Amino acid sequence: MTDSLSELLKDIDLSADVFFTGGLCGLQGAERLEMASHLHFLKSGAMTVLSPTDELSLTAPCVIFIPDGGEHRLRIDGPDDAELVCATITFNAWQKARLVEILPRYVTVDASQEASLAGTIHHLFVEAFGKGEGRGLIINRLTDIFMVQLMRYVLDQGIISATDLAASSHNVLGPLMAELKARPADNWTVEQMAEKAAMSRSKFAALFKDIVGKAPMDYLTDIRIGKAQTLLRNNRPVALVANEVGYDDSSSLNRAFKKRLGTTPKQWLKSLLGKEG
Incomplete structure (x- = not known):
């Protein structure tokens, strides 16, 4: 049986780099990325993603992927800190441009409702907020895996078509x-x-x-x-x-x-x- 998603993704050159794990409060900024996309995992708490043109409120546990890597701020809502894992996902220039074309401004996932993604997210949180040796490498690899699962999710949900994904790569x-x-x-x-x-x-x-x-x-x-x-x-x-x-x-x-x-x-x-x- 042909694994069409693997065939589509094998030519997409992506790499994940987790640059923050921990608690945030107040208002935090994220700069624009030319060659990468933003990925935020919200483990606990609530936050609002603010961009120059819109805003989006989120409650844990959830994930938000921002394909265009646009400048934005994270406003932590409520009295408690929000626990987050923040990563950049790097593609080559033309692959990122194509993904920006076919994906919506934000891709959000309610981790409590998506069993297919919940396992990877759980393991990522365990590593991110633990103290085990090699955790940095494991977190990056789990994020790589999550990105493949996320692309499967957007296909299954009809957010994009396999045709568009194939052409984008x-x-x-x-x-x-x-x-x-x-x-x-x-x-x-x-x-x-x-x-x-x-x-x-x-x-x-x-x-x-x-x-x-x-x-x-x-x-x-x-x-x-x-x-x-x-x-x-x-x-x-x-x-x-x-x-x-x-x-x-x-x-x-x-x-x-x-x-x-x-x-x-x-x-x-x-x-x-x-x-x-």
Whole structure:
């Protein structure tokens, strides 16, 4: 039986470095990391993660992974110190960029509710707050293991797809797919994509289908539809949305929606608003 997650992760070069274990109080800062991500394990207490744009409150036991390594502060809430293990997770530059593309701003896990992760977290806390010889090395190795489990968790929960994870770890397709997501309105062709990948059209198309599981233009359509849905939720007119995601007019967007979702943009939005209401 093929272990698809191992196949996907074997090419991701990550290393964990635990730089703090112990109790915190008050307000503590964490600087921006260019080549790494932040990972915090909250053993006890409560805290709020503060960034320049948002904040997130957490209670123990839980874990928060911050893929972009962005600057933030930890505000310890309540009268007691919070017990924490803090680590940096280093990737190579393009792998981090791809993970930032596909993962949400924060990945949080309630350790009390996720049995698949609880064992590793428990052992990590035992080592972090113990005094055994070799604890530093063990903590780093446990954190490596936890990161693999965390990626399995985000796959199982549907936070990301195996397709996106596979592409994010591919040195040819990863950068290209990031470009497609950044500029879906461009007049892309398979020939242009192949040129970006420095491959022949036929080899590129075969590689893309093998790694991603669908043809390049089908993947681009999915990106365009996804962006269109976001814009429609923000009350953008259908005609303008069509132009912003790469279609000549609203009729073209209607056809793409009907083919993918079985409904028109306006019908889809009406159904969505009805469910939310």
